Amino acid sequence: MPIYNPPLRDMDFILHDALQVSTQEIDGYSELDRDFTAAILDEAGKIARDVLAPLNLVGDRQGCVLENGVVRTPDGFKAAFDTLREGGWTGLDCDPEFGGQGMPYVIATAVGEMHSAANMALMMYPGLTHGAYSAIHTHGSDDQKAMYLPRMVSGEWTGTMNLTEPHCGTDLGLLRTKAEPQDDGSYKITGQKIFISAGEHDMSENIIHLVLAKIPGGPDGVKGISLFIVPKFMVGEDGSLGARNALAVGKLEEKMGIHGNATCVMNYDGATGYLIGEAHKGLRAMFTMMNEARIGVGMQGLSQAAAAYDNAVEYARDRLQGRAVTGVEAPDKPADPLIVHPDIRRMLMDQKAFVEGARFFAMWGAMMIDRSHRMGDAEAEGLISLLTPVIKGFLTDKGYQSATQAQQVYGGHGYIEEQGMSQFVRDARIAMIYEGANGVQALDLVGRKLAANGGKPAMAFFEMIKAFIKANEGDEALKKDFLDPLKAASKDLQGAAMYFMQNGMKNPNAALAGSTDFLHLFGHVCLGYAWAQMAVAANAALAAGTSDEAFYANKIRTGRYYMARLLPETALNLARIQSGPEPVMDMPAEAF
């Protein structure tokens, strides 16, 4: 069975050596000292390793089963969810007013990585619930908040997001689900939604569906979309459960992965729903969920790569095959372990450098979110808005690649389901697709975020990197190994942005044909910046004297690998972007 090693040492380094959270001027951060975060993360890691991870393969093999309108989740899932509920993990970063623990998002991100790494399919149930919580918390009325949030925070009730319809995915303007106003202020919701994760299951007493629908007579297209709360069971004023609402799961999809999560076709047949926020402004409310969900999905990419990496390392150390080309390393054994072979190491280093870089990037991004939410910092808000598609797209594209590489380390054994490596790959695959396929993320980045607010966030990003380089370039080794490559990559990114500015006005395809390369280029610069910051932090720890020299020295080694072998992809991204729209667009559609 696959193992999972919670990356506690690495998270401690990121939080305290690199981000220095307890000294940040952000509400709630002063409490985050080393002991405090260690206590939380240690406990979260135990749950990941001992409760969630052992159910991962079980969930994949059993999947969810639909019988007579009831969905049965895999053995052990409900008990594990109870453990999460009882420990207060479902409300970790939720508003204390509704029973949450009010922890900063940076902590929830670290916990979320571990739990998702251990069991991605299971963690989608609370994950979706959190998204629905946020939408109600931000856009709901006081009554709605009081009625729904405490039970969603406690995990008694779970939530879902209902956007997609059979003919309507990215293009929400095509939505057909109807919401007809009733005399009592409620609506009757009618339509079919598909790909509804956690749409029906046996893990909670009630399911609060958030459903996008159109009120007849409203504006056409996306401007006529409203968001509704549609509970599975009607809720009395006192919170008691009443009659079953007129909605039902029509089918469970058979998917490539995340078998432990129920992906439902949901049929709404005049179900009672309650408008959240204003009529026809549903998209805005939905984006509260979407942005949060996109970062969460980026974390799924990272988390599957991290879990797969743990197993690849263990296998590479245990499996004996061949001899090191530079001389026998295990003379007492019939062969050397795989880890002596350069190409095996290359694969492990690719994974390690990606995973640790992405982990910093995600936690740094979470700190920006905290700065934005807790301090109203507009610059941080602009930055995270700019970077949300990068976190989602880059971490999932590379996370899938990384998990595939971990599987490759196993050779033939990696293809056998009982080893669990196939599952990491299959589960990671969905993260490139849902919450906006990665091509849509690239479109969001290039078509919207890059020029948002007059380009201020993008400029702030470049300035931030420039200032960082300037502040640190006194250190020769750092300059050569980290700052110079970061500068070169950042220059590639600016070159690409410049190309878009110069050509995109005349021909939008000039920008959009390069959008995915731009997203990857951006992601590399972010991870290069992450590694440079970690190198500075590791150097500082070494200079200050530490009993754990090896950890810091190896951190710098891993960073050097990223800068030398992964970051140079930016030049390729730029070359592709600058090759222009013609090669992409000039083929007649019928000639494909």
Add this chain to the structure above:
Amino acid sequence: MPIYNPPLRDMDFILHDALQVSTQEIDGYSELDRDFTAAILDEAGKIARDVLAPLNLVGDRQGCVLENGVVRTPDGFKAAFDTLREGGWTGLDCDPEFGGQGMPYVIATAVGEMHSAANMALMMYPGLTHGAYSAIHTHGSDDQKAMYLPRMVSGEWTGTMNLTEPHCGTDLGLLRTKAEPQDDGSYKITGQKIFISAGEHDMSENIIHLVLAKIPGGPDGVKGISLFIVPKFMVGEDGSLGARNALAVGKLEEKMGIHGNATCVMNYDGATGYLIGEAHKGLRAMFTMMNEARIGVGMQGLSQAAAAYDNAVEYARDRLQGRAVTGVEAPDKPADPLIVHPDIRRMLMDQKAFVEGARFFAMWGAMMIDRSHRMGDAEAEGLISLLTPVIKGFLTDKGYQSATQAQQVYGGHGYIEEQGMSQFVRDARIAMIYEGANGVQALDLVGRKLAANGGKPAMAFFEMIKAFIKANEGDEALKKDFLDPLKAASKDLQGAAMYFMQNGMKNPNAALAGSTDFLHLFGHVCLGYAWAQMAVAANAALAAGTSDEAFYANKIRTGRYYMARLLPETALNLARIQSGPEPVMDMPAEAF
């Protein structure tokens, strides 16, 4: 259900415009005129589309079932195999002396691509048989050939390759299966083999296992390995089937894909076997199978990419979502088809440029094999030996990526099993692993093939490209779009080879840490060369006048895309190689 469109027009172009097969001075090629090849490929394409493809999803869903020692293949598999047998397809390029049709390998390659694209799992049954046929044909005694080959050529009997044991994959020196000599000249084979594709099934009367084992008292390691014929049922002198041999399937593996093929644990319990060739020289005989199998596996990578691409194109044309950024294209419809969007086109162009380039490369390689086998051309033999790991490694790595991209075009629908896109990805995944994982291919290329025969084949490869560029650089457009990029990529490849020569002697890790990048670099140069040759052929057809101008013009467009957007990866490969062994090797093993 997924579709499959046999690429008949493209194969006709490659065979006749580009390779000009009927004018090549290779035995049997003069018959290959346009009508003749069209007749064969048309018929093969029909079988692919109408017989094999409809069973692909069925095979994936049902898989193989083991009951009481008998393996049941999916519904329809046996009938489809009968169609292949009855049409003589199982012996298409086999020796007429044993009932084969004696067709050139270039034709078998084209047929093989289509059949494997349509149903990879099913085609592994005849595929493995062909490998076993080749080993017996090359190394078997006259009696062995007479006894086994006619029935393997006709498909009455099938074959397998038994190499792997639980503790022994790439490192065959660890082999434990024993072969004890008997008085009658036969051997008793005892041991366990795993990952045996087509090891047991209900599609043929007998299964001829080729098994690697050690004769006690022989040399240690790979020098003491011998190859044996071990039939499932004993065979009488007249070819009649006798008693069951002492071998049995112990288990079927549950795998990520190729569910329609039975991957068996095989237990040999004193089974009667017959030595092929000399004792202790089994590895040489095995390599006859392996080299053939490696090219076949490369074709699997290409074939899955090709089939997935067909479906991605169809979906991108049919699915309506969003509007073209440059203005509405389908005003009569609620939205434009996906294919108007630049990032969708980028994905389709990536796939198209890879698939068509790889198809040429594989068929050109098959022509080299024909030149070697039919004409005893040593230079062609050296070339194909050098390129075998490139065909295997590059076509499967990129084929998997390409199939993943095709799945991505489908958005959420691509993750649902009934669409079939997941299966292309899952089936393609094994091709990167078996017959020597791609890291082993890279090791073979850099550690063995590059310097083989004093480096003559490698030098001949570079000379061939240089001569081609020189012969064609009079055409300005061709020079700019094709020859200059090819020259640059070829220079990167030579730079990498030079780096290995200068550093690899002192430190072998300097070469091996860059081996996978070198394999990819080599693959790109091969596909760049492929596209340059196709561009020359397309130009010639246009200059000569043709009723199918669009086909040739679009061929050049696709080639330009490869040169502009995919080939530049060579610079990244070179940069990684030149970053040297240190980043890859200097992490202590315990620090991963």
